[in-house]
Amino acid sequence: MTGALLHVQGLKVEFKVYEGVLKVLNGVQMVVHEGERMGLVGEAGCGKTTTMKCVLRILPSPPGKITAGQILFHGRDVLKMTFHQVQRVRGRGIAMIFQDPTAALNPVFTIGDQLMSVIKYGSRDSLGAREVRSRAVAVLHEVQLPDPERILTNYPIQLSGGMRQRVCIAMALSTEPELLIADEPTTSLDVTIQDQILRLLNALVERRSTSVIFITHSLGVVREMADRVYVMYAGSIIESAAKEELFSNPLHPYTQGLMRAVPKLTGGGIAEGIPGRIPDYLNPPAGCRFQPRCPHAWARCVNEVPTLHEVGQGHEVACFRFQEQ
Amino acid sequence: MGILKLVGKRLVLSVFVLFGLSILIFLISRVLPGDPVRMALGPRAPEWAVQNMREQMHLDKPLYAQYYYWLSGALRGDLGQSLFTRRAVVDDIKEFLPATMELVLFAGVIMAVFGILLGAVAGRYSNTWVDNSVRIFSYVGVVTPSFVFAILFLLLFGYVLRWFPTAGRLSPGITRPQVITGMVTLDALVTGNFAALGDALWHMVLPAVSLALGGMAQEARITRSTISDNLRKDYIAAAKGFGIPERFVTLKYLLKPSLIPTVSILGLDFASLLGNAFLVELIFNWPGFSRYGINAMLRKDLNAVSAVVMVLGVVFVIVNILVDLVVAGLDPRIRLGAERGK
Incomplete structure (x- = not known):
């Protein structure tokens, strides 16, 4: 595919415990085009964050190990780059907002120290101390934090959860990345603040026309934030389509289950869950990893691993129900 | 303001600790069997002389009165006379304490620097051969008392290989620099006597290293585990992910939070250096305070024993306050907690 900003192919990751x-990633495939807002959906523990840490090459290793695959950013494989080259992709090329801002900020350094380090080392151009500082103030202002000068001197514990996540967003945007990875940026926040943060994030990426990978387990959030959706299950992408197409015509039994699991305002009653649990990565089920929970499974699902097949305009699914033969 | 308040609080508490310690050591030294005056004067001294000395030292009075005399003296800076050296205990301390402080400070620096270094390298490269070697060293270091190291080093490096001197603070040919602080190395440095400085350091290597190894092993263990834990923290992944050079991340953003537990333990280990110095000084014939203390105990030299224990108590308290200050300096969570009056 041409024009792809990020192209992940056959990514496999194992964790030695x-x-x-643990065979955590089992051949992840995904493409993000320039200017695209991509949503990545899946249950907790399905490998969304691990995939993204591989993209930035920040997966803690040991215990994690990438055993196969390519991660092409502008056509160049991140996994084959030298340390120096990777460093130039990080920050200015790709930046990430973590799920829990409290864990993502160093507790013993001030916000100013951390933010200014990011700007100093992550930016394309080399900036003087004064420019670094003024850019830090500007970006804190942009994420609507009151009194940026004071925030710079604060430690993370002096800020609320919502403010911390704003700081993390400021850090991620301060280097003007081409691709922003937002890893469930609202999961650890109060419900009342979640919406504010989402709106802010949306406005900021729209203004900059940054490409985005938005990771979430909420289909409602995807509906708001994404143009294209990837659905992940137990270490692989099982379906991808444009947002409208996916919501109107979900094909994979797991995607269908996810849709049914969303509580509806009308209609009443409790939403259905998907029976069963995410598989054990130590001994993953043979064949399709969803097969033990799948209502449509048959012999082939146990014997073979399904791969993504295009079934419609830009609609891919990894399920034997939609393959000929 | 928060820091001052923290120190003030600790100082007030320390006064109570030292007061309690003084009562305890006073009682313990007096319930030990044996007559101190008889031991000091010898078995052939006439009874009237013994009686005289008892009265002079108020040993004929009840315990609470004895304590009152001791405390009121101590508060004026008079810790009484040594039964054995027949000098003011304060003068003895002035003579012997610097030698021990010099040794213990040197050992403390070795302990902190190498302990943290070993731990940091082991943590950074965890589960490699480096880590495993450090781990073995740590186990050996933690379980072996320092006097065992002292004897082994003395035999191996002192007598067999003859790399290091085996006793004392200076070689016979070297003139001792003018006494300013009482610490030979410091005095030599101040007076510019580099021959004496080198020689004094040379003499300190074996006793200081044997003292330091136990604590060093402890620091290495603690540092290793915090570093390898913190390496997996999101803030390290985030810092790297934003394009900050990895070496810079390791040296700044990983090291500082990882040192907090190490520094806390360092304070305790430093205090135990003073305790371990008792035997190490004896082995290396180091004319120090700990050797003075052990002799005082063996001879039931009451005032000297109380004084030694009190001085150790004061050093302990000071080290602990310093450690709290350093930890507060490293960790804003503690500093800010203190500011909020928590």
Whole structure:
């Protein structure tokens, strides 16, 4: 595919633990085009964050290990780059907002120290100390934090959760990245603040026309934030389509289950869940990893691993129900 | 303001601690069997001389009165006379304490620097051969008392290999620099006597290293585990992910938060250096305070024992306050907590 900003191919990751080897990512495929807002949906623990940490090459290793695959950013494989080259992709090329801002900020350094380091090292151009500082103030202003000068001297514990996430957003945007990865940026926040943060994030990326990967487990959020949606299950992408197409015509049994699991305002009653649990990565089920929970599974699902197949205009699904033969 | 308040609070508490310690050591030294005056004067001294000395030292009075005399003296800076050296205990301390402080400070620096270094390298490269070697060293270091190291080093490096001197603070040919602080290295440095400085450091290597190894192993263990834990923290991944150079992330954003537990332990280990110095000084014939203390205990030299324990108590308290200050300096969560009056 040409014009792809980020192209992940066949990414496999294993985690070595005491009990054995966890096969966490099982051949992840995804493409993000320039200017696209991509939503990545899946249950907790399905490998969304791990995939993104691989993209930035910040997966803690050990225990994590990338065993196969390519991550092409502007056509160049991030996994084959030298340390120096990776460093120039980080920040200015790709920046990430983490799920929990409290964990993502260093507790023993001031916001100013951390933000200014990011601007100093992550920006395309080399800036003087004064420019770094003024850019830090400007970007804090942009994420609507009151009194940026004071925030610079504050430590993370002096800020509320919502303010911390604003700081993290400011850090991620301060280097003007081409691709922003937002990893469930509202999950750890109060419900009342979640909406504010989403709106802010949306406005900021729209103004800059930044490409975005928006990770979430909420289909409602995807509906608001994304143009195209990837659905992930147990370490692989199982369906991808444009947002409208996916919501009107979900094909994979897991995607259908997710749709049914969303509580509806009208209609009443409790939303259905998907029976069963996310599989054990130590001994993943043979064949399709969703097969033990799937109402449509048959022999082929146990014997073979389904791969993504295009079934309609830009609509791909990894399920044997939609493959010929 | 928060820092001053923190220190003030600790100082007030320390006064109570030292007061309690003084009562305790006073009682313990007096319930030990044996007659101190008889031991000091010898078995052939006439009874009237012994009686005289008892009265002079108020040993014929009840315990609470004895304590009152001791405390009122101590508050004026008079810790009484040593039964054995027949000098004011304060003068003895002035003579012997600098030698021990010099040794212990040197050992403390070795302990902190190498402990943190070993731990940091082991944590950064965890589960490699470096880490495993440090781990083995740590186990050996933690379980081996420092006097065992002292004897082994003395035999190996002192007698067999003859790399290091085996006793004392200076070689016979070297003139001792003018006494300013009482610490030979410091005095030599101040007076510009570099021959004496080198020689004094040379003499300190074996006793200081044998003292430092136990604490060093402890620091290495603690530092290793915090570093390897913190390496997996999101803030490290985030800092790297924003394009900050990895070496800079390690040296700044990883090291500072990882040092907090190490520094807390360092304070305790430093205090235990003073305790371990008792035997190490004896082995290396180091004319220090700990050796003075052990002799005082063996001879039931009451005032000297109380004084030694009180001085150790004061050093302990000071080290702990310093450690709290350093930890507060490293960790804003503690500093800000103190400011809020928590």
